[in-house]
Amino acid sequence: MEGIAIMTSGGDAAGMNPAVKSAVDYSISKGLKPYLIRDGLRGMIDGDISAATREDVSGILHRGGTVLRSSRSKRFFEYEYRKQAYDNLQKLGINKLIVIGGDGSFAALNQFYADFGVPFAGIPATIDNDIPGTDYCLGVDTALNMIRDSVDSIRDTATSFNRAFVIETMGRDCGYLAMVSALSSGAEICIVPELEYDLDAIGQRLRKDIENGRSSILAIVAEGTNMAEYLTRWITVNLNMETRLTVLGHVQRGGSPTVNDRIMAYKFSVAAVDSLLAGHTNKIMVFREGQLGALDIETVNSSKVELDPQIIDLCGHLTK
């Protein structure tokens, strides 16, 4: 039986566990022998790999994070350790890989393919939603719901005082989480890398609102702008409102996957196994304009992330 190994790599994301479960179950149904690699690239180098049964992956789909665990391995950049990883796969008869992770993890597996010709299929999973070619990455919906709950709670306390709150969301260099959260929570300000902002205009708009009775302000700031602390001081001074900063941090990465993340995980996993069975060697599963598909890693690597233009438009008035 042909061996197929499944791993999670890079930042964990809700949806990784249902993706692992589905990849194992579907591989077995297709006559493959699934293996699980623990701790991502670290486990591949150190041979932390074991055969998987359906029982091994039962009862995991509702859990957040990744039961396989993850890593960011410095050693994988070195050929010597990639060779060690290859030898581990060879010993077990594994000649197909599924990697559930972000762009860095795909780059790692593509390098591994260039070195040793082991085909892989990538499943986009990162709350940042920053993988080119796909509108959706696993974990994003769960993260957005986490953020919504947190911002709604902050709104409760903000409106109990005359206060402003600046809330920083994750997303590395991508403002998707911040933009969708600003819209879904009714924020007054949104600062993201994708949009220019005009603090003078924001000041004029909100001073008028305050004259007309506004007593609280919510500002959502993407981590990639590095603006959260500055904006907190700016609101205090320029809008004369007591202002608190909340950095949501890793709470956004946890939590039980939403229904959407579970269903997307199943779709991506089945597509990944099918892609390998069809003989494709280095495809990334994507979801674009409501359709499931697959792109060559080269296309993904050479493209730019394109966020939903309607979301960007809808946020425009929150930046001035």
Ligand SMILES: Nc1ncnc2c1ncn2[C@@H]1O[C@H](COP(=O)(O)OP(=O)(O)OP(=O)(O)O)[C@@H](O)[C@H]1O
């Ligand atoms: N060019 C490369 N060659 C070899 N290994 C690489 C390469 N690029 C990335 N890697 C490996 O892939 C790991 C995961 O990449 P990275 O830390 O960027 O996370 P990611 O998969 O992009 O997920 P996220 O952005 O959601 O955290 C890195 O820690 C490194 O071990």
Ligand SMILES: O=P(O)(O)OC[C@H]1O[C@](O)(CO)[C@@H](O)[C@@H]1O
């Ligand atoms: O603290 P860590 O796990 O290194 O990663 C933090 C980064 O990971 C991400 O959450 C993506 O998983 C980014 O938004 C953030 O910048």
Ligand SMILES: [Mg+2]
């Ligand atoms: Mg990444």
